[in-house]
Amino acid sequence: MSGDATKGATGSTCLVAGATGYIGGRLVPELLKAGHRVRCLARSPGKLRDHPWAADVETVRGDVTDAGAVAGAMRGIDVAYYLVHALGTGSGFEETDRRAAQVFGAEAHRAGVRRIVYLGGLTPRGVPAHELSPHLRSRAEVGQIFLDAPVPAAVLQAAVIIGSGSASFEMLRYLTERLPVMVTPRWVRTRSQPIGVQDVLRYLVASANMPASVNRTFDVGGPDVVTYLEMMRSYATVAGLRRRLIVPVPVLTPRLSSHWVGLVTPVPRSIARPLTESLRHEVVCHEDDITAYVPAAPGRPLPYGEALALALRRVQDAEVATRWSSAAVPGAPSDPLPTDPGWAGGSLYRDERTMTVDAPRESLWKVIEGIGGDNGWYSFPLAWAVRGWLDRFMGGVGLRRGRRDAERLRVGDSLDFWRVEEIEPGHLLRLRAEMRLPGLAWLEMYAERDGRGRTVFRQRALFHPRGLFGHAYWWSVSPFHALVFGGMARNIAQAAAKGMSSHPDGRHGVR
Structure with missing residues (x-):
């Protein structure tokens, strides 16, 4: 069944689990703009108070592994967004993600929620689960838990998200800015299909209104398929840096390269390591079926270069650049937020x-x-x-x-x-x-x-x-x-x- 997901049912009551995270904090104002009511589930609600929309949402305290807290948050909810990942919490993050997804799916069913929307990672086709990196394997498992739950789910799968605050993008930023000459692992030649955060949010908002019969994954990506080497060189061009000399070598294993990334960038090793281990996999969209429900807008999805320019605009445009110093409200999803981690947004x-x-x-x-x-x-x-x-x-x-x-x-x-x-x-x-x-x-x-x-x-x-x-x-x-x-x-x-x-x-x- 197809149709324009941006039309039809509006004014839903949405739960956003993970509103203090990178995507969650940017999704909330987009949902409000679309006419939805929003409730945020957060372990630390105080982190949301500096957002300009804080007074326009209901905030409840709770952890997604706590069935009682999730059950309370689900009351009266039409659409539940799951934007939580235990990445960075230690070696047991896969079990934590598994348990949290099971709780979330079960409580959504008990509360009569009509749809779950989950943003996961784009996974390579034909690769057995045991050969995937722990990060991608966990993302895929969480998505499958929701698809197997009684509540219809839209599981969006994205590769690198281009926007200030995205962990993968921040790794790209720091490596390119800090190293004019790089001896890199072989994964710099791995292909990926990056997507701008603006397009991710557009797909997420529209997913709230998908027909009840839709219960599946959707690959989402921008129009460009590029290697990480090409992504870094494009970054240097857009950022006004000299061309980077990048020399791939076979001796740097994913484990060794995660130490290298941790040394060069401020991204915590607990996050950098699983992300780096995932870079050995080619992550390219194998279908574009989401356009049947979310027709492409003019000029969308954004090409990699345009998404990159938006992510860097605050250090290129004098008026936008003032947000570095004023901590003003961001003007676009690619701009920084008060809840972004301290290592995000480049060096200041x-x-x-x-x-x-x-x-x-x-x-x-x-x-x-x-x-x-x-x-x-x-x-x-x-x-x-x-x-x-x-x-x-x-x-x-x-x-x-x-x-x-x-x-x-x-x-x-x-x-x-x-x-x-x-x-x-x-x-x-x-x-x-x-x-x-x-x-x-x-x-x-x-x-x-x-x-x-x-x-x-x-x-x-x-x-x-x-x-x-x-x-x-x-x-x-x-x-x-x-x-x-x-x-x-x-x-x-x-x-x-x-x-x-x-x-x-x-x-x-x-x-």
Whole structure:
């Protein structure tokens, strides 16, 4: 039976198990947008409170292996999404996944749920289960448990999902960014069919309205079949990195290569190892039957290059890039979320300083807004001057631009070798660096009040490195941060306390 799954039944009550995870956190707002009501099942509901949709969903605490908690969460549910995987919990993750799926399927049946939707891994055809990696074998087993349950299930099977926060994508990101030359295992020549997270979510949302007769797996992938080597080289191109030299060798076994991945990337070894072991399998779609229920939208599914560009857009587009520093609400599923693990999203180095200021917040803001130009930068002047000379030498703008107005700033103003990216009057000034750097940099300054009503100055420098040289640059200058950024924070606080827009030395506030 075929039909447009985006039409017909709407307004279902959906349970999302795994809302704190990579896909779950991005699926919830898409379900709400489609007119569904959403209940989230999470072991740690507090992790969801920073999402903008937190007030629009019902959240219940519980573990998917706890039959009582699952039974309570299933009451009144029409469609149950299972987006939980025990990957990363240790060697017993297969048994945990098996038990959780059995509980979920049984309680869905008791509660009268009309459909289960599960996102699993794309598995190679014709490979016996015992020859699959533990990761893929467990994903396939969970899918089969749901297909054997009395509740109709739509089991979507995907390979690498392209989007910030996806563990497989983050491994690809770190390997490509950090290693201009790679001696790699043979699996870099293994073919895969990656898919953008936007398309995965579109299929998941539409699966809620599939006919009751549908109980099967669906292979989902983008239009491109590529090797991991091609994926890394494309990443380098889109990210603006130099072409990577990649040399596959036969001596690196999956076990050894998982140690190598763990050494180079911040992805936890408990996650990297099973994922790396799975890379030996070719994962390519063998059917496209889901289009009978979810007709392709114009330009969808996205080609690999376009999905990759969206995943990296926040480090290419100045306006999107501010989300690195502001932790703002993401504008697209490929953007980061508050619940993403700390190792996701690429490297972001920080230098943060906080000072209590003996002055009204208005006085502190006056100093912040007056920074730069003739007022200087309230720290070691020679360091700023040398940095400006170096920037000029490398073809950059240096410090010669000064500022448009001695007292007021507005978004878009040039400020020495910075650009004003955001102003919240009386509270925040965010500057984006325009000097020559092997990466992207921001400087944020906040005027705030603490719980005791005291004025607080908060300063944050952020740097997103580009390639190995970017990482080397940060570590080479970080020993001087206490002098430059620490001195800046102290002198700005002191200038505000004295009611001055510059330090008594007349310019840079040297101490």
